[in-house]
Amino acid sequence: MSSKLRLALVQLAVGKSKLDNVSRAVQKIKEAASEGAQLVALPECFNCPYGTQYFAEYAEPVPGESTEAIKEAAKENGVYVVGGSVPESEGGKVYNTCTVWGPKGDLLAKHRKVHLFDINVEGGICFRESDVLSPGNSYTTFDLPQCKVGIGICYDIRFAEMAQVYSKMGCKLLLYPGAFNMTTGPVHWELLQKGRALDNQVYVGTISPARDTSATYIAWGHSTLVNPWADVVATTEHEEGIVYADLDLDYVQKVRQMVPLGSQRRGDMYEVVTKK
Numbered sequence: 001m002s003s004k005l006r007l008a009l010v011q012l013a014v015g016k017s018k019l020d021n022v023s024r025a026v027q028k029i030k031e032a033a034s035e036g037a038q039l040v041a042l043p044e045c046f047n048c049p050y051g052t053q054y055f056a057e058y059a060e061p062v063p064g065e066s067t068e069a070i071k072e073a074a075k076e077n078g079v080y081v082v083g084g085s086v087p088e089s090e091g092g093k094v095y096n097t098c099t100v101w102g103p104k105g106d107l108l109a110k111h112r113k114v115h116l117f118d119i120n121v122e123g124g125i126c127f128r129e130s131d132v133l134s135p136g137n138s139y140t141t142f143d144l145p146q147c148k149v150g151i152g153i154c155y156d157i158r159f160a161e162m163a164q165v166y167s168k169m170g171c172k173l174l175l176y177p178g179a180f181n182m183t184t185g186p187v188h189w190e191l192l193q194k195g196r197a198l199d200n201q202v203y204v205g206t207i208s209p210a211r212d213t214s215a216t217y218i219a220w221g222h223s224t225l226v227n228p229w230a231d232v233v234a235t236t237e238h239e240e241g242i243v244y245a246d247l248d249l250d251y252v253q254k255v256r257q258m259v260p261l262g263s264q265r266r267g268d269m270y271e272v273v274t275k276k
């Protein structure tokens with residue numbers, strides 16, 4: 001089994017037309033596959049502008065029109081796709097949901113954002129996802145031939161425990177479709193990603209929509225892949241584009257040998273415990 005993985009992070013321009021957003025995403029999956037990507041990841045809310053006023057209007061069941069299109073794109077191009085997220089409607093509730101598709105069009109995983117983004121930064125941003133969204137209650141992983149992958153959505157990245165749980169489950173790559181903003185993005189986006197990577201000695205990828213300065217919520221962009229040493233492997237600014245990154249999963253082992261946190265952890269003093 002190869003230890004090499006070519007990953008594409010699609011920093012998609014997302015506007016008000018769901019149809020355009022989805023067909024653009026499909027086109028980018030095709031483009032990434034033609035460049036040799038084996039795993040293609042889309043941003044949070046790839047089919048919908050990010051904002052509490054939009055989620056109910058754009059919400060659809062899963063599978064539904066947007067996720068079916070992604071499934072077909074995965075199948076047609078023979079790639080794994082981490083389908084960013086869509087507002088998902090089920091049982092009168094709306095979730096922020098990521099679907100993961102295999103190269104044969106099989107649904108490998110579904111993650112509902114666990115930590116809802118409710119913050120109030122003085123002079124900056126106030127946002128309350130919990131006004132309209134419900135949280136998921138489970139961890140989400142899937143297996144690639146190369147490694148196990150853990151999924152979180154945006155605000156989930158701020159919770160170190162979740163990444164630790166994924167690492168304990170054996171994930172060597174964590175992917176966070178996300179849409180940070182112009183207040184928190186410049187200071188926290190890359191730092192959080194590096195923190196999760198360094199603490200857990202894993203690769204961490206973030207995938208943002210492109211920045212649209214006319215939108216009510218202006219995304220930070222900067223889709224990035226960080227390696228287990230906390231080096232930035234590949235990144236970009238805020239325009240639409242595809243970030244390609246070549247991962248070497250053997251490097252995870254190498255870092256863990258050089259800095260053996262796993263065997264030095266003081267299980268007699270502390271422990272991360274899963275309750276669900």
Ligand SMILES: O=C(O)CCC(=O)C(=O)O
Nearest residue numbers: 117154155179180181184
């Ligand atoms: O944590 C942040 O600063 C941004 C989070 C966010 O935008 C989200 O969860 O969608």
